[in-house]
Amino acid sequence: MRHLLKLEDLTREDILSILNLADQLKFERINGVQKDYLKGKKIGLIFQKASTRTRVSFEAGIYELGGYGLFLSSNDLQIGRGEPVQDTARVLSRYLDGIMIRTFAQQEVEDLAKYGSIPVINGLTDYAHPCQVLADLMTIREYKGSFKGLKLAFVGDGNNMANSLIVGAIKTGMSFAIACPKGYEPDKHLIEWAKENGNITITQDVKEAVKDADVVYTDVWASMGQEEERAKRIKAFAGYQVNKENLSVAKNDVIVLHCLPAHREEEITAEVFEAHADEIFNQAENRLHVQKAVMVKLLK
Ligand code: CP
Ligand code: NVA
Numbered sequence: 001m002r003h004l005l006k007l008e009d010l011t012r013e014d015i016l017s018i019l020n021l022a023d024q025l026k027f028e029r030i031n032g033v034q035k036d037y038l039k040g041k042k043i044g045l046i047f048q049k050a051s052t053r054t055r056v057s058f059e060a061g062i063y064e065l066g067g068y069g070l071f072l073s074s075n076d077l078q079i080g081r082g083e084p085v086q087d088t089a090r091v092l093s094r095y096l097d098g099i100m101i102r103t104f105a106q107q108e109v110e111d112l113a114k115y116g117s118i119p120v121i122n123g124l125t126d127y128a129h130p131c132q133v134l135a136d137l138m139t140i141r142e143y144k145g146s147f148k149g150l151k152l153a154f155v156g157d158g159n160n161m162a163n164s165l166i167v168g169a170i171k172t173g174m175s176f177a178i179a180c181p182k183g184y185e186p187d188k189h190l191i192e193w194a195k196e197n198g199n200i201t202i203t204q205d206v207k208e209a210v211k212d213a214d215v216v217y218t219d220v221w222a223s224m225g226q227e228e229e230r231a232k233r234i235k236a237f238a239g240y241q242v243n244k245e246n247l248s249v250a251k252n253d254v255i256v257l258h259c260l261p262a263h264r265e266e267e268i269t270a271e272v273f274e275a276h277a278d279e280i281f282n283q284a285e286n287r288l289h290v291q292k293a294v295m296v297k298l299l300k
Contacts, residue, residue, distance in 0.1 A: 003113045003120045004294050006106070006128045007167040008193075015171055019138050021293035022286070029064065029289070036066030037296045041097040043067060045123070048074040048103040049224045053260060054123045054131065057287040058100055065292055067299075070096070074103075089116030098299050104225055119298035121291075126160055126225060127187065131294065132259045133164040135286040137172060140215055142286075143255050143279065147172040153213035153250070154178045155206055156240050156267050157233075158186035161219040161259055166190050170198035177201035179209035181236045206239065206246045213250040217257045218242045218267045234266070242268040255279045 001014050010018075028034040045058050055071065062069035074080040079088050085108050092099055093116040101109055101120065106127035113120040122130050137147070144150055152169045154162050158180045166186055169176040176194060178186060178201070185191065185202060194200035203209050210216055221237040222230045242256060256268075256276035264270040273280065 001297060004130055004298065005109050005113055005120060005122050007130045007133060007164055007171065008190075010130075010171070012171045015134070015137065015168070018134055018290065018293045018297060019141060021296060022134070022138050022290040025292045025296070026286075026289040034064060037292075037300055038062060038065035038067030041067040041295075041299050042070065042095070043098040043100065043295065043299075044070045044072050044092055044096045046072045046074065046077065046079070046099060046101040046103070047123075048080075048101075049124065051102060051123070053284055053287050054100075054102060057291055058123070061288050061292040062295065065296070067097075067295075085111045086115040088112070089114075093117040098295065121294060121298070124160060126223070128164045129160045129259065130164055131287065131291055132161065133168040134290040134294065135283060136165065136217070136257055136259070137168050138286045138290050139257065139279065139283040140174075140255070142282070144214060147174050150174045150214040151212060152176050152215045152217060153209045154180075155209060155216065155218045155242050155246070156180060156237060157219060157221055157223070158184050159219060159223050161217075162186040163190055165217060166194050166200065170194050170200070173198075174215075175199035175201075177203065177209040177213070179203050179206040179240060181240060184236065206241075207249050210246055211249045213254055215255050215257060216242055216247060216250055219259055220261070220263055221266055237267070240267070242272050244269070244272060247272060257283050260284055 043062055059069045089112045098119045100123045102123040104126050106125045109122045109125055152174045163186050166176050221233045258280050262268055
């Protein structure tokens, strides 16, 4: 494993090995025995979109492991003024040991890895959010013990989260179901891949997706970069909500996850959100542990 660009590039063994290391790092942190696994390592954190969790968990995680994280906003970098990513990659490779990037096009992340000579981590694109899904898998395993035979149901937009969850679920042996309006399905190549490699259901019926689910997941109806579609999307997604009624057909011990930020009374009711807040905020915490594991694997 040289980079973390998308989960498709990882084997099932890669994923489990990251999760195992993340569990170990979480244990070490709780017990105050964490070592400087990233001592002397400099990691650039490029953001072309807003972030709370990704920025802070990467910065805090790098600090805790003895490394140095440089927050690089595209507003300040020449990349924001049109310097090509190919050149940025080659320049940053001469100064740094690794790069995390949050941007729009997946191709930009792939190009950064292709033209640079240091590990690249995808911190969210329009296509994928692998760091988030690794944290989600870690959280699911904490609550459920293992993945085998679990059903993960996603309610809402077939966006970057849905794309990465499909891959994460299928690679770990879960079945995946998504309820989304027509025209808002996940990436069609990933759907084909999932059909060949596991069990996937795509439906417009929320209860069909949620029925007997062990994990119910949702995300915003309008992602970053889609702000101008917000009004149209609010109409299209009406009813695609994680609420008490829709959740009533899931398993009794269902957990509810949300990558955050959440829009209460849109994709999830405040009532369900608060009832499952422990799961959702443990999930947010696990970003820290899982990303530390990814950095240690790629940089050590
Ligand atoms: N879930 C997530 O990536 O959150 P941020 O956008 O705050 O980084
Ligand atoms: N789908 C959301 C996820 C945010 C973490 C977005 O891309 O804005």
